Amino acid sequence: MTQPRTLLAKIWDAHHVADTAAGATLIAIDRVFLHERTGASALKSLAAAGRPVLDPARVFAVMDHIVDTRPGRGDQTLMQGGQAFITETREAALAAGIRLFDVTDRDQGITHVISPELGIVLPGVTLVAPDSHTCTQGALGALAWGIGSSEAEHAMATGVLRLARPKTMRVTFKGRLSPGVTPKDMALTLLATHGAAGGSGYVVEFAGEAVGALDIEGRMTLCNMATEFAAMTGIIAPDEKTYAYLAGRRYAPATFDDPYWQTLRTDAGAVFDREIIIDASTIAPMVSWGTSPEHCVAIDGTVPQGPARAHEYIALDAGAPIKGTPIDAAFIGSCTNARLSDLRRAAAILRGRRVSPAIRKALVVPGSMAVKRAAEAEGLDKVFIDAGFEWRMSGCSLCFYAGGEGFEPGSRTISSTNRNFEGRQGPGIRTHIASPETVAASALAGAIADPRERLA
Numbered sequence: 001m002t003q004p005r006t007l008l009a010k011i012w013d014a015h016h017v018a019d020t021a022a023g024a025t026l027i028a029i030d031r032v033f034l035h036e037r038t039g040a041s042a043l044k045s046l047a048a049a050g051r052p053v054l055d056p057a058r059v060f061a062v063m064d065h066i067v068d069t070r071p072g073r074g075d076q077t078l079m080q081g082g083q084a085f086i087t088e089t090r091e092a093a094l095a096a097g098i099r100l101f102d103v104t105d106r107d108q109g110i111t112h113v114i115s116p117e118l119g120i121v122l123p124g125v126t127l128v129a130p131d132s133h134t135c136t137q138g139a140l141g142a143l144a145w146g147i148g149s150s151e152a153e154h155a156m157a158t159g160v161l162r163l164a165r166p167k168t169m170r171v172t173f174k175g176r177l178s179p180g181v182t183p184k185d186m187a188l189t190l191l192a193t194h195g196a197a198g199g200s201g202y203v204v205e206f207a208g209e210a211v212g213a214l215d216i217e218g219r220m221t222l223c224n225m226a227t228e229f230a231a232m233t234g235i236i237a238p239d240e241k242t243y244a245y246l247a248g249r250r251y252a253p254a255t256f257d258d259p260y261w262q263t264l265r266t267d268a269g270a271v272f273d274r275e276i277i278i279d280a281s282t283i284a285p286m287v288s289w290g291t292s293p294e295h296c297v298a299i300d301g302t303v304p305q306g307p308a309r310a311h312e313y314i315a316l317d318a319g320a321p322i323k324g325t326p327i328d329a330a331f332i333g334s335c336t337n338a339r340l341s342d343l344r345r346a347a348a349i350l351r352g353r354r355v356s357p358a359i360r361k362a363l364v365v366p367g368s369m370a371v372k373r374a375a376e377a378e379g380l381d382k383v384f385i386d387a388g389f390e391w392r393m394s395g396c397s398l399c400f401y402a403g404g405e406g407f408e409p410g411s412r413t414i415s416s417t418n419r420n421f422e423g424r425q426g427p428g429i430r431t432h433i434a435s436p437e438t439v440a441a442s443a444l445a446g447a448i449a450d451p452r453e454r455l456a
């Protein structure tokens with residue numbers, strides 16, 4: 001009898017090329033995804049070394065990080081000196097013969113949103129990108145992780161990467177989520193209870209009834225924050241929902257009958273290096289109070305005692321109820337929570353209502369241009385605009401201040417993003433991360449609010 005294996009072990013074994021003398025493994029890389037902020041340098045340095053991209057058909061690039069999100073945008077970026085990232089990526093992608101989703105391409109969008117959308121990431125593949133949120137794509141059952149630019153260069157030139165075998169962790173969410181509670185709240189609960197370093201050195205498989213019950217977009221939100229947990233990546237075993245999601249997507253195969261796919265689940269009895277079990281039915285909507293993604297509390301909780309510097313930056317004292325904290329701005333966007341289902345759920349709360357007069361800036365940045373079009377076809381843009389939100393083009397820049405555009409200095413911003421460290425969304429900006437529902441409910445209230453009260 002063969003030993004029971006984890007999902008990770010199966011993908012690892014299928015991609016094993018050789019063991020190195022130093023105890024590492026050469027792993028075959030099926031896909032490389034680049035963006036203009038970190039990808040162009042890999043292509044340029046490859047070209048400078050006179051090395052071609054081994055298989056251009058497996059390499060993709062997109063302009064997402066610093067592009068302007070204002071309607072009617074072109075090559076201009078609000079980032080000082082940023083233009084070169086765009087023009088150089090374009091030139092390098094053209095020279096290398098790889099597929100580029102350029103600024104004005106109808107398929108442009110955030111890397112981790114468009115890769116699943118186009119069927120580029122598939123169950124059981126290895127996919128790397130010089131971006132930490134590549135873990136998002138593990139939701140499709142791929143081993144997808146963030147690398148550095150020089151590793152990207154190596155992967156493109158050779159088709160392999162040298163890796164130490166990661167440890168395995170399973171995080172099981174048993175039971176079901178309550179209404180108004182989302183995959184974002186699952187991720188924030190994991191971070192609050194096990195810390196922002198809890199996943200260090202591990203590939204985390206998310207499993208359990210509550211994970212199986214999520215749609216694919218929700219699974220992406222959960223896997224997205226594996227990097228905030230310091231894990232190498234997150235992964236979810238593919239199931240019927242995964243194959244239904246991928247059917248008909250441009251780069252996906254016409255049929256899903258490869259016997260390899262049938263094996264892509266953890267066998268009963270397989271042993272993980274670490275197991276965490278969380279009861280999904282006890283999770284409440286979560287919101288961050290501080291400057292690390294582990295600084296999270298339930299919406300009806302109080303700010304705990306944390307590092308003095310975090311309290312100082314965020315200007316909230318221990319013991320204060322988080323709910324009711326006045327906010328100045330609201331943001332729905334990013335690779336965490338800007339897919340169609342996220343926009344639908346936020347719009348359902350905002351429909352026919354106006355944001356509080358206290359809100360000075362409210363923005364929706366769809367995760368991709370395809371999400372934008374789909375949302376517009378349903379009239380969601382109108383719901384957001386009528387509620388007082390700006391409706392933007394797709395991109396990353398407002399998530400990490402890369403376009404040089406942010407919220408008014410010092411703003412307290414409720415945000416559907418994944419990072420809340422000092423200055424993440426601009427100088428002095430105090431970011432509170434939460435689900436799109438919580439962002440919408442808070443924008444209406446002008447203060448951090450419980451979305452469940454809007455669903456009643």
Ligand SMILES: CC(C)[C@H](C(=O)O)[C@@H](O)C(=O)O
Pocket residue numbers: 037038065130131132133146400
């Ligand atoms: C710019 C890029 C390398 C960075 C990352 O890797 O995560 C960005 O996407 C982020 O979210 O901070």
Ligand code: SF4
Pocket residue numbers: 065110131133333334335336395396397399400418
């Ligand atoms: S949306 Fe934000 S978190 Fe995601 S890749 Fe872009 S900058 Fe990084």
